[in-house]
Amino acid sequence: MSILSKNLGPRRTVAMAAVATAAALAVAACGSSSSGGSSAAGSVPGNGLGGSGVLAQSVYDNAPVASAADMPAGSTMAMIKQKGQLTIGAALDAPLLSQQDPTNGKIEGFDADLAKLLAKYITGTTNVKTVTIGTQTREAMLSSKQVDAVFNTYTITPERASQVAFAGPYMTSGLAVAVKASDNSIHSVKDLAGKTVIVGSNTPAVTELPSAAPGSKQVAFGTDPEAVQALTQGRGVAYVQDLTLLASDAKANPAIKVVGQPFTTEPYGIGLNHDDAQFKAFVNGWLQKIEADGTWAKVWKATLGTVVEGTTPTPPAIGSAQGS
Amino acid sequence: MNALTGHLSELGHGVVTTVELTVVTTIAALLIGMIIAILRISPVPMLRGIGTVYVEVLQNLPLLALLVLFVFALPQIGITFPLFTSAAIVIACYEGAYMAEAIRAGINTVAVGQAEAARAIGLTFSQSLRHVILPQALRAVIQPIGNICIALLMNTSLAAAVGVVELTQAANNVNLIEAQPIEVFTGAGIAYMLMALIIGFTTGRLERKLAIVR
Amino acid sequence: MRNDQKLLFDEPGPRGRRRIKIATIVGVIAVIAAIALAVRQFADHGELAADRWQPFSEWPIWRYLLTGLWATVRAAAATAVLGGAFGLLLALGRLSRRRVLRYLAGAYVEIFRTVPALLLIYVTLFALPHYGLNFSLFWKLVLPLVVSNSAAFAEIFRAGIRALDRGQSEAGLAVGLRPWQVMRLVVLPQAVLRLAPTLVSQLVGLLKDTSLGFVVSYTELLYSGQVLSSFTHLLIQTFMMVALLYLAVNASLSKFARVLQARGGRLFGRRRATTLGTRYRRWFPNGEV
Numbered sequence: 001m002s003i004l005s006k007n008l009g010p011r012r013t014v015a016m017a018a019v020a021t022a023a024a025l026a027v028a029a030c031g032s033s034s035s036g037g038s039s040a041a042g043s044v045p046g047n048g049l050g051g052s053g054v055l056a057q058s059v060y061d062n063a064p065v066a067s068a069a070d071m072p073a074g075s076t077m078a079m080i081k082q083k084g085q086l087t088i089g090a091a092l093d094a095p096l097l098s099q100q101d102p103t104n105g106k107i108e109g110f111d112a113d114l115a116k117l118l119a120k121y122i123t124g125t126t127n128v129k130t131v132t133i134g135t136q137t138r139e140a141m142l143s144s145k146q147v148d149a150v151f152n153t154y155t156i157t158p159e160r161a162s163q164v165a166f167a168g169p170y171m172t173s174g175l176a177v178a179v180k181a182s183d184n185s186i187h188s189v190k191d192l193a194g195k196t197v198i199v200g201s202n203t204p205a206v207t208e209l210p211s212a213a214p215g216s217k218q219v220a221f222g223t224d225p226e227a228v229q230a231l232t233q234g235r236g237v238a239y240v241q242d243l244t245l246l247a248s249d250a251k252a253n254p255a256i257k258v259v260g261q262p263f264t265t266e267p268y269g270i271g272l273n274h275d276d277a278q279f280k281a282f283v284n285g286w287l288q289k290i291e292a293d294g295t296w297a298k299v300w301k302a303t304l305g306t307v308v309e310g311t312t313p314t315p316p317a318i319g320s321a322q323g324s
Numbered sequence: 325m326n327a328l329t330g331h332l333s334e335l336g337h338g339v340v341t342t343v344e345l346t347v348v349t350t351i352a353a354l355l356i357g358m359i360i361a362i363l364r365i366s367p368v369p370m371l372r373g374i375g376t377v378y379v380e381v382l383q384n385l386p387l388l389a390l391l392v393l394f395v396f397a398l399p400q401i402g403i404t405f406p407l408f409t410s411a412a413i414v415i416a417c418y419e420g421a422y423m424a425e426a427i428r429a430g431i432n433t434v435a436v437g438q439a440e441a442a443r444a445i446g447l448t449f450s451q452s453l454r455h456v457i458l459p460q461a462l463r464a465v466i467q468p469i470g471n472i473c474i475a476l477l478m479n480t481s482l483a484a485a486v487g488v489v490e491l492t493q494a495a496n497n498v499n500l501i502e503a504q505p506i507e508v509f510t511g512a513g514i515a516y517m518l519m520a521l522i523i524g525f526t527t528g529r530l531e532r533k534l535a536i537v538r
Numbered sequence: 539m540r541n542d543q544k545l546l547f548d549e550p551g552p553r554g555r556r557r558i559k560i561a562t563i564v565g566v567i568a569v570i571a572a573i574a575l576a577v578r579q580f581a582d583h584g585e586l587a588a589d590r591w592q593p594f595s596e597w598p599i600w601r602y603l604l605t606g607l608w609a610t611v612r613a614a615a616a617t618a619v620l621g622g623a624f625g626l627l628l629a630l631g632r633l634s635r636r637r638v639l640r641y642l643a644g645a646y647v648e649i650f651r652t653v654p655a656l657l658l659i660y661v662t663l664f665a666l667p668h669y670g671l672n673f674s675l676f677w678k679l680v681l682p683l684v685v686s687n688s689a690a691f692a693e694i695f696r697a698g699i700r701a702l703d704r705g706q707s708e709a710g711l712a713v714g715l716r717p718w719q720v721m722r723l724v725v726l727p728q729a730v731l732r733l734a735p736t737l738v739s740q741l742v743g744l745l746k747d748t749s750l751g752f753v754v755s756y757t758e759l760l761y762s763g764q765v766l767s768s769f770t771h772l773l774i775q776t777f778m779m780v781a782l783l784y785l786a787v788n789a790s791l792s793k794f795a796r797v798l799q800a801r802g803g804r805l806f807g808r809r810r811a812t813t814l815g816t817r818y819r820r821w822f823p824n825g826e827v
Contacts, residue, residue: 092761093768102766103598132755136496136505137663160503201484202496219407220493222485223764225773226396230487233399235407252771367547370562383739384788386746386760389781397774401579425739433701433732449547467697468736471651471690475743478654506660513657520652 055113055302063120064289066282076279077122080148086119089133089147089271093223095248096303097153110244110303111151114170114270117295118149121286135202139163142273149283150271153242155204161323165276166269167283169321170296172313174262175205175212176243178250180231181257186238188260192216198227198236205240208264224249231256242266247307267321284318291315327502328511338494339515345412345480345490346519350473352416357423362453364428375424382421387482390414395486411483419476426468430461463534470527474520481516491515585774593770594779606762607783613676613758614745617683621744622737624684625691630721632696643692650689658682659753678754687744694740698733699725731799738795742788759783 071077080086090111092100098111107130116126131147138154141147142164153173156166179186186192192213199205201220209216219236221227224245231239232255239246239256246258270287272280290296297312305312318324328335363375382390394414398404405413434457442452462469484493495512499505550558580586593599631643650658659682666672673681702725710720730737752761763780767773 092757093765095768095771099769100765102602102762102769103596105602132752132757132761134753136499136509137660137753139503140505140663157503159501163503201487201493202500204500206497207501219487220484220489221487223768225767225771226392226486228771229396229773233396233404235487249771367550368558368561370558370565380789380792381785383742384785384792385781386749386784388749388760389763389777389784392777393774393781397580397585397778400583400585400774401576422739422743425735429733429736435703443548464701465697467693471693474651475690481654481656509657509660513654516654516657517652521648524648524652 054108055299059295059298059302060116060120060126063117063295064286064293065124066121066286070282070285071122072278075282076148076273076276077282080122081124084123084125085127085129086115086122087129087131087146087148088115089138089141089150090115090130090152092130092132094153094245095224095252096307097244098151108303110171110299111153113299113303115149115151117290117299118270118283118286121289138271142271145273148272148279152271153244153266153268154271155266156269156321156323158323163274165272165274165280166321166324167272167280168269168287168318169267169316169324170270170287171268172316173243173266173268175208175240175264175266176246176258176262177260178231178239178241178246178256178258179237180234181255183237186259189213189240189263192238192240195238196236198230198239200224200227200241203241204264204266209240212263228253228256244304244308247304251307267316267324269321269324287318327498327504327507330502331498334494334498335491335511335515338489338491341408341488341494342477342480342490343519345408345415345483345488346473346477348412349416349419349476349480352412353419353423353472353476354469356416356420357427358458360420360424361427361431364424365431367449379421379424382418383425385418387415387418387479388485390418391482391486407487408483411480411486411488415476415479415483419472419479422472422475423469426465426472427458427461429468430463430465431457433464434460466527466531466534470523470531473523473527477516477520477523590772590775593772594775599766602766603759603762603779603783606757606759607787609751609756610745610748610758610760611787613679613683613748613751613756614741616676616680617687617744617748618741620680621684621687622691624688626695628688628692629695629699632692633699635717647689647692650685651693653686655683655686655747656750656753658686659750663754675754675756679748679751679756683744683747683750687740687747690740691737694733694736695729698729698736701732702729734795734799738792741795742791745788745791746784 066077071081090098090107092098092107094109094111097109098107099109100107107128112128112130115128115130119128120126131141133141133147133150133152138150138152139160142150149167150164153171154160154166156169160166175189177186177189177192189209189212192209194215195213196217196219197209197213199209199218199220201222206218206220209218219230221230224241227239227241228249230236232253241249243258243262250256250258270283272283287296296315300312360375360378363371364379366372366375391411391414395407395410438456438460439452442456447455480490481492483490484496489497491512495508499508502508577586584590628643628647631639632647634640634643659679662673662678662682706724706728707720710724711717715723748758749760751758752764757765759780763776767776770776
């Protein structure tokens with residue numbers, strides 16, 4: 001499971017609220033058009049092949065590149081530029097976030113494209129070396145410097161901030177609820193109190209659910225396709241997962257639908273080595289640039305925007321999450 | 325250390341589940357293994373075929389794939405079990421195939437004269453197995469069976485992939501909160517090591533007690 | 539069936555044969571009926587729909603899976619060869635007369651039999667680079683597996699050698715062979731042949747252990763299957779295909795090992811296996827004892 005971790009911090013600023021509202025609108029639109037979605041989806045299960053989620057090459061060609069002055073000698077970015085390649089830790093199996101296309105080996109998705117843009121910024125090419133990581137190995141990979149950065153929908157939490165540094169947050173999402181398309185009894189996370197709920201085994205849902213739906217019994221599965229299959233087979237009444245994944249699942253599988261609004265806020269950051277404040281400032285500077293010139297929005301639209309309905313949200317303020 | 329001591333109850337539950345799963349699965353696997361081994365040397369050709377097919381198929385498939393298919397594909401043909409039961413059944417059947425091979429190897433080490441003598445005094449197939457062959461066969465392969473038990477213990481961690489909260493999954497959950505993978509997973513590794521050492525000691529003692537001195 | 543296994547029961551007479559035949563026919567019909575019912579149920583749930591199997595008619599998907607398979611086989615072969623050789627040395631060490639060797643080998647085997655392979659992989663991945671030992675991806679997977687599996691191989695070899703009739707080694711010593719010659723010429727060939735089923739089991743298990751490769755980002759078959767299943771959103775079909783691939787490879791491995799065993803350890807060359815008897819006749823052609 002590629003995603004997330006627990007967010008223990010308090011709630012946020014107006015910027016977050018704006019993003020949350022936008023996401024809520026998207027989900028409301030999503031939930032109400034669930035029956036429309038089944039016919040409009042057109043994508044029969046198994047049609048993940050081809051097309052959606054691929055960013056146009058022109059976006060890469062026009063992406064900003066750092067000047068030599070930004071990368072002093074001996075700094076991490078100068079070393080990366082010398083190597084000619086950015087090494088990141090990411091997943092290969094998170095659709096629309098960081099998914100490898102088996103037919104051509106390329107990795108596409110929101111996280112993956114941002115990594116390519118960072119590589120372009122530093123080295124001038126989109127040359128990225130992806131090292132597969134799991135939630136167990138993220139912090140250790142960063143502290144032993146085997147990767148330069150982690151793009152893995154890595155939720156910023158104070159506990160993690162003591163092990164790694166976070167640039168960003170670069171995106172905000174939240175946990176949402178998916179149920180079987182034929183189920184009309186559940187409308188929000190509160191309806192899940194005392195019921196059996198499916199979660200992903202290394203996701204924030206494990207720690208958030210007990211407070212959001214007291215008395216609920218959790219059944220955890222290792223990967224997203226398994227959890228979706230379990231939901232359709234009735235091993236739980238609902239599946240709680242990050243909105244982005246649920247939206248992508250609901251689009252691919254008309255048997256499930258997303259209901260209600262996200263009930264948590266998860267700020268995602270770029271994981272960096274803890275002791276490298278210079279690199280963190282550099283990456284934050286890059287993030288500001290691509291958010292200001294619209295590149296961030298273009299990446300969103302090409303990837304997550306294909307399943308999350310509504311307008312493209314505004315990116316969260318950098319440094320606004322506790323620990324970032 | 326705080327990461328571990330702060331979550332002892334969770335990790336303790338995980339250990340208990342792992343032990344439960346291991347014990348249940350070991351007993352079931354031993355039974356299945358003996359049955360399949362007997363099937364493979366039985367007089368009826370069809371039974372021999374069943375035994376061979378069982379061992380061939382189950383040994384040659386990865387356990388994770390078997391778990392996933394059992395938990396997710398079987399409900400599509402109408403059979404649904406609760407998750408712990410599913411994990412126990414699959415791991416027992418899987419390790420049972422290995423047990424069957426080990427027991428069969430043990431049966432092969434029993435001297436031919438034993439079988440001849442058993443038949444000579446008029447014992448039937450099942451009687452000679454029960455009183456003459458199997459006791460000697462099992463005593464000869466205690467070490468390989470111990471190995472299989474240890475492998476079974478390590479394989480229970482795969483049950484985490486289908487929702488059973490055993491030690492590895494408990495450690496994952498703790499790590500989710502604490503973000504201290506080295507501490508947490510070393511602790512879990514040591515717990516597994518202790519359990520495996522217990523199995524190893526028991527096997528060693530059993531082997532010394534029951535060894536056939538020739 | 540081996541002839542000595544047939545010693546456990548009498549050849550069935552005419553009535554017995556008839557009963558066996560009837561039971562076999564009834565059994566086969568029952569099995570076929572059960573399978574047909576299962577397939578029907580499966581289809582009812584839409585799992586046999588063409589669009590669900592459509593990705594597997596495309597070559598790039600198979601190429602991806604086969605690349606993963608090749609990576610698995612490479613890792614498994616390296617682990618088997620190194621682990622088996624080292625395991626044999628360890629087993630001999632444990633059976634040696636020198637106490638130091640015995641204790642050292644014993645300690646190694648006891649420790650690494652009980653440590654989970656995943657833990658060893660984590661150590662190789664995180665702890666060793668701090669001491670400057672940074673290997674390539676392939677060796678980051680293979681070395682921990684070798685360490686872990688060599689302990690298992692050592693136990694298997696040791697059990698097999700101990701299970702061999704003591705008269706064999708006594709006879710070898712009696713004809714004047716040194717202890718290591720007895721081991722090499724008399725005990726090991728027989729023990730290894732007898733252990734062949736267990737060794738092949740271990741080999742196949744090792745092949746499946748390589749699925750831990752995803753921890754070190756080594757893209758082997760099982761992880762490739764997971765990536766594929768999240769790409770196509772098809773869980774059952776992808777895992778069925780992956781399972782079939784594993785089955786094909788492992789079954790051929792087992793078959794190959796059985797063929798090898800039947801030929802007495804020789805792949806090509808003389809049809810007749812070199813048994814102890816023929817060796818003996820070579821040394822003492824005139825029949826002296």
